Amino acid sequence: MANILIVEDEEPISNLIRMSLCKTGYHCEQAFDGETAADLIEEHTYDLILLDIMLPGIDGYELLSYIRTTDMPVIFLTAMGTLEDKVKGLRAGADDYITKPFEMVELLARVESVLRRYHKNEERINILDVTIDIPSRTVTRDGKPITLTMKEFDLLLFLVQNKNIALYRETIYENIWHSDYMVDGRTVDLHIQRLRKKMNWADKIKTVYKIGYRLEVDPDEKG
Ligand code: CA
Secondary structure, eight states: OOOOEEEESOHHHHHHHHHHHHHHOOOEEEEEEHHHHHHHHHHHHOOOOEEEEEOOSOOHHHHHHHHHTTOOEEEEESSSOOHHHHHHHHTTTTTTTEESSOOHHHHHHHHHHHHHHHHHHHOEEEEETTTEEETTEEEEEEEEEOOOOOHHHHHHHHHHHHHTTOOEEEHHHHHHSSSSOOOOOOHHHHHHHHHHHHHHTTTTTEEEETTTTOOOOOTSOOO
């Protein structure tokens, strides 16, 4: 279930959006000014931010440049419908743009479309203290690369894509070594040990008794 932040200073509009999104099954939080929004964005990860341009204090453009340092997609909400504003918003990095007043069905369609596009094109994953770039198969921490073998990278990605799930050794073996017959469980164990050491994730990649392994990521942490 996607978690959406609504940044809008007009309470009736904000509440209307919240109600419509809730009914569709999204989880929503509201911020009525830029400062509160910035605090929330600093502390939480949202799947999408609906951002009004005209806000008291920090306005939508300023907030957008701050949001761009994270990985969260943004749809601009604005009463200003000129082409110039639209271009400015999209240039500043908004993923989409909707002009007030709008029909809720239109907003919902845009929300869905941005969420779909965003997840499908996910090429970079920020998780815990690292960034994983899938096309180039690189992992970096604070911009510095962590050197992994091909199998170690595959294993890392598999753990990340199944975070907080206990994975059987056999499942890991089948997915990483593309074989449905695990000759020796120690192959998996050895790679996990190497990965823990290289990633410095000894406390993150947990051993699950009699099953296998689980990458533990706190929901409040990034990822
Ligand atoms: Ca406003």
